[in-house]
Amino acid sequence: MSTEKHRFATQAVHAGASPDPATGARVQPIYFTNGFVFESTEQAADIFAMRRTGFSYSRGSNPTVAALERRVTGLEGGKAGVAVASGQSAVLMVMMTLMRSGDAYVSSKRLFGGSLGLMRRLEGRYDLKPQFTEDFTPEAFEAQITQETKAIFCESIVNPCASVVDLAGIADVARRHKLPLVVDNTLASPALIRPIEYGADIVIHSTSKFLGGSGLTIGGMIVDAGKFDWAAQGSRYNLINDPWPDYEGIVLSEKFPETCFASACKLFGLRDLGPGLSPMNAFLTLTGIETLPLRMERHCSNAKIVAAFLKDHPAVAWVSYPALPGQEGEAMAARYVPQGPGSIFTFALKGGEAAARTVIESLELISHLTNIGEIKSLAIHPSSTTHRQLQSHEKAAAMVGPEAVRLSVGLENVEDLIADLEQALARVS
Incomplete structure (x- = not known):
């Protein structure tokens, strides 16, 4: 057929x-x-x-x-x-x-x-x-x-x-x-x-x-x-x-x-x-692939809510998710991905690398894992893992400096994801 x-x-x-x-x-x-x-x-x-x-x-x-x-x-x-x-x-x-x-x-x-x-x-x-x-x-x-x-x-x-x-x-x-x-x-x-x-x-x-x-x-x-x-x-x-x-x-x-x-x-x-x-x-x-359209809808919805929560958190320096109002690249994201730019993004801690590592190690629901795009939410410290071969200035340009955490937002109830991030961020606030 x-x-x-x-x-x-x-x-x-x-x-x-x-x-x-x-x-x-x-x-x-x-x-x-x-x-x-x-x-x-x-x-x-x-x-x-x-x-x-x-x-x-x-x-x-x-x-x-x-x-x-x-x-x-x-x-x-x-x-x-x-x-x-x-x-x-x-x-x-x-x-x-x-x-x-x-x-x-x-x-x-x-x-x-x-x-x-x-x-x-x-x-x-x-x-x-x-x-x-x-x-x-x-x-x-x-x-x-x-x-x-x-x-x-x-x-x-x-x-x-x-x-x-x-x-x-x-x-x-x-x-x-x-x-x-x-x-x-x-x-x-x-x-x-x-x-x-x-x-x-x-x-x-x-x-x-x-x-x-x-x-x-x-x-x-x-x-x-x-x-x-x-x-x-x-x-x-x-x-x-x-x-x-x-x-x-x-x-x-x-x-x-x-x-x-x-x-x-x-x-x-x-x-x-x-x-x-x-x-x-x-x-x-x-x-x-049979469930891809359904999953991507939920991935994008969850990611936008999580990114907005992180952007307003006092322990967070910045969030790189262009679907948020006022973010760099917002117009390009609206043009190509009106349903949302996926569910992978980085955010930086005001407390630097030590704070980033503490947040990752304090997460309970979100797994510390190198993959992305899974139904489960994942986090990692890219500066010391996936992007460790880059020079310091290259990491900064790629928004994966030592203060940054990469999130892959999954399909869990978003309220549970925010609660997990909230308790982890409380350790560095």
């Missing part, structure tokens, strides 16, 4: 899966198998050579994983998806597919700490050069573009300060310079923002966060919008436009014009690099 004509909540439940034709099972089966029996040697050869579709080995493709790829692709409005073992794997695969040693890319310097760490490691070991912007404005991204630039990277909602990025403006810059725009949509999820609608060419996710929702699984996703004119760029993107000698000279942009980037990720990323997603993790993520 095609779900393209259906609205978002219906797609979250139905997209990518249908009753099992063999058994009638309504829930997507979990295909726990490494390999798949071929009908003939000809069929096996055709699948391996990309002459026909089919399943051969679960590292490259699996029916349960394929259902997840179809569902997330449908929710994001893309043409093809590639599921991988983690969000970090998704970032790595996109970068390695787009670039070779010596190439560069433009990125905001305010990103998830793991992404920044990966970027710096790839620069030092493989000469993939980040050209960091000074701020989130389209002009700042355009100012960093050079002849070496091969892509633009940003987050739709910035982890962890909750700033909302001007995706349409940055997409205009990318189009002018004939560069693909890669958007990490983890903190927004497609329930809040669909970056392809604003001009993104590639969307990535850590499915471990809001898509899965329950903190049960690790996974990542890449969605190919199918809109970038890769063929016009020639050997600038060699994995997409040059012949693959070990695949009988196939040129992906000719064979799969609307899904050639996703195809390159599968051939190079999954078959060669190998970060495939477990079918069990795919199944659990599919199940989590």
